[in-house]
Amino acid sequence: MLVQLVSSALAWACHTSLIFFVLPISFLLVWRLWKFTVRPWLRPHEPKEIPYWIPFLGHTVGFLRSSDKLIEYGLKYTGNNHEVFGVQTVDRKLYIVTDPQDVSAVFRDTASLGFDGYLNELLISFGFTKEAIKKIWHKPSDDDEKMISETINPERMNFIHLAEDIFKRQLLSGEKMDRIRNDIMSTLHQSIQWRQLDFCIKSSNGNGRQISLYSLCRFTMVEAATRSLFGSHLHNLDPDIVENMLSFGDHAWQVIFRLPTFLNLDVTAPRKKLMDALRVFVQLPESQRSEQAWAIKNVLDASDSFDIDFESRASVLLLMYWAANANEHNIAFWVIAHILYDENLLELVKKETEAAWPNGTLDINYLAANCPHLEAAFNEALRCYGGAVISRKVLRKTIIGNKELQPGHAIIMPSRQLHMNESAWGYDAREFDHTRFLKNRSLDRHPAFRPFGGGVTYCPGRVLAKQQVYGMVAILFRRFDMKLAMGGNGMKPQFPRLDDTTPRLGIADPAKGMDVLVDMWEK
CATH class of the missing domain: 1.10.630.10 (Cytochrome P450)
Incomplete structure (x- = not known):
């Protein structure tokens, strides 16, 4: 009887541990699929966002280590067409603008964009x-x-x-x-x-x-x-x-x-x-x-x-x-x-x-x-x-x-x-x-x-x-x-x-x- 109880307890513990492990991974995969695949497809008028794995933190560490390398990666991710793309950091989203004509447009729009x-x-x-x-x-x-x-x-x-x-x-x-x-x-x-x-x-x-x-x-x-x-x-x-x-x-x-x-x-x-x-x-x-x-x-x-x-x-x-x-x-x-x-x-x-x-x-x-x-x-x-x-x-x-x-x-x-x-x-x-x-x-x-x-x-x-x-x-x-x-x-x-x-x-x-x-x- 004791052996059966111990065995059942261990099985339940393993089952519970598996749930606690699988659920966060599942939520993370669903979140990532929605944010970086489904949502961009539904909203093509918004800048593509460079994918990341850790919500809230985003690309903060990568930006601090080498913003240049991160931006180069973003250009490749968007096909090197120099369209505006997004980079998420811990406190805000950054819109990266690299096309010369877009940069000129930013400088002209002093009503919507401020310093x-x-x-x-x-x-x-x-x-x-x-x-x-x-x-x-x-x-x-x-x-x-x-x-x-x-x-x-x-x-x-x-x-x-x-x-x-x-x-x-x-x-x-x-x-x-x-x-x-x-x-x-x-x-x-x-x-x-x-x-x-x-x-x-x-x-x-x-x-x-x-x-x-x-x-x-x-x-x-x-x-x-x-x-x-x-x-x-x-x-x-x-x-x-x-x-x-x-x-x-x-x-x-x-x-x-x-x-x-x-x-x-x-x-x-x-x-x-x-x-x-x-x-x-x-x-x-x-x-x-x-x-x-x-x-x-x-x-x-x-x-x-x-x-x-x-x-x-x-x-x-x-x-x-x-x-x-x-x-x-x-x-x-x-x-x-x-x-x-x-x-x-x-x-x-x-x-x-x-x-x-x-x-x-x-x-x-x-x-x-x-x-x-x-x-x-x-x-x-x-x-x-x-x-x-x-x-x-x-x-x-x-x-x-x-x-x-x-x-x-x-x-x-x-x-x-x-x-x-x-x-x-x-x-x-x-x-x-x-x-x-x-x-x-x-x-x-x-x-x-x-x-x-x-x-x-x-x-x-x-x-x-x-x-x-x-x-x-x-x-x-x-x-x-x-x-x-x-x-x-x-x-x-x-x-x-x-x-x-x-x-x-x-x-x-x-x-x-x-x-x-x-x-x-x-x-």
């Missing part, structure tokens, strides 16, 4: 307090006398649109941009000197040196941008400010995607050091911030008018500081690397840039307008290594590329997939060929070329960025003889690959451990 929602999330990620978030979207009225000062906010914009406007006015061609550009060029002239390059030297041999091109570009460009925005003030508060910004920039994606701090993130330490310096800076009397850029002064004045707390003031400056340093050092690296790997291009660029030194003084305006081979290399580097993701939020139901997009979700326009589109760029779209921009001078206006975004988020700093990179190239080739360091076998080393292991927020870094070594002699 403010994304910007609000970005500000929260960078540390804005809840109280400040309420204040920055407040549109001033007649009762807000302090907020509508004729000298600060005559157009009565909310704080965030006012800050955007200030930043754009600083970077548009004219006296304000000339001043910040001159500060950048002055720092480049001071930094790119033989005695100042110890930080990037790998070895010395007689009168020559072998240097790390990546280290040279990183430190020099961020140093120049830092001093153009803050003068010497941040250096006085933190002598390691440049290194901390570089480290922050390497891991800024962890802030953008709001990874939880308990994960012991790499971005935590440099972010804290930068915020410590900026908290002190924003509380200094204006007389002790005399070297700050016009935009920094006016954003802080606006912060005072809107009664923004000091923590949020430091946060908005961190966002501006990071944005000013997100791309220039990487694009400089790729441009110079390709020039050094191509002896013919090297000679042409040296000849072009040398002509920009009348009487021994660099004419930056001449340089920016009269260097076709340098410009072609610059544009091709932007095309090949640009990884910026342009975002919009769907505010109301709209049609893009014959697909119906629902409100509340986000649109993602990855520039890399635009720039690698073979229909626009040809069969060799994935190859670096600067001559394509020489053969067709209108390519830099092609709808498939979006290194600086578009629409309301068209980068206001594009002219300054170009001049900064060109200036660095011209100074280097004026002061030094430079050539690519050969490998141990006497052959050219492998050209660096781009880093595809972390989410890209702009121009891609070279893959970890890859660099370009340069043999250099002072002229």
Whole structure:
């Protein structure tokens, strides 16, 4: 009797365990069949969604590991026809738009598609307090006398649109941009000197040196941008400010995607050091911030008018500081690397840039307008290594590329997939060929070329960025003889690959451990 009871109990336990195992699997299979097979067939007007197995989580992990690879998979899944498709993450659906005409349509539709929602999330990620978030979207009225000062906010914009406007006015061609550009060029002239390059030297041999091109570009460009925005003030508060910004920039994606701090993130330490310096800076009397850029002064004045707390003031400056340093050092690296790997291009660029030194003084305006081979290399580097993701939020139901997009979700326009589109760029779209921009001078206006975004988020700093990179190239080739360091076998080393292991927020870094070594002699 006892044996029979035990046997029955075991049989029931096995049966129950089987049910608990089979039922979830059955539900999962039915759910997946409905969501990714039946529903798309019933609703062909909606974007196809890339299948996944774990509800709610979706493709979150894959997107964080390599958004580029996930998007490439999505293109293949939809037949490489560049139709709009969907990617589900833990908190939202992303509509991926990669067709040049669809991207142009997104930029035009400012009524149904907005940027403010994304910007609000970005500000929260960078540390804005809840109280400040309420204040920055407040549109001033007649009762807000302090907020509508004729000298600060005559157009009565909310704080965030006012800050955007200030930043754009600083970077548009004219006296304000000339001043910040001159500060950048002055720092480049001071930094790119033989005695100042110890930080990037790998070895010395007689009168020559072998240097790390990546280290040279990183430190020099961020140093120049830092001093153009803050003068010497941040250096006085933190002598390691440049290194901390570089480290922050390497891991800024962890802030953008709001990874939880308990994960012991790499971005935590440099972010804290930068915020410590900026908290002190924003509380200094204006007389002790005399070297700050016009935009920094006016954003802080606006912060005072809107009664923004000091923590949020430091946060908005961190966002501006990071944005000013997100791309220039990487694009400089790729441009110079390709020039050094191509002896013919090297000679042409040296000849072009040398002509920009009348009487021994660099004419930056001449340089920016009269260097076709340098410009072609610059544009091709932007095309090949640009990884910026342009975002919009769907505010109301709209049609893009014959697909119906629902409100509340986000649109993602990855520039890399635009720039690698073979229909626009040809069969060799994935190859670096600067001559394509020489053969067709209108390519830099092609709808498939979006290194600086578009629409309301068209980068206001594009002219300054170009001049900064060109200036660095011209100074280097004026002061030094430079050539690519050969490998141990006497052959050219492998050209660096781009880093595809972390989410890209702009121009891609070279893959970890890859660099370009340069043999250099002072002229």
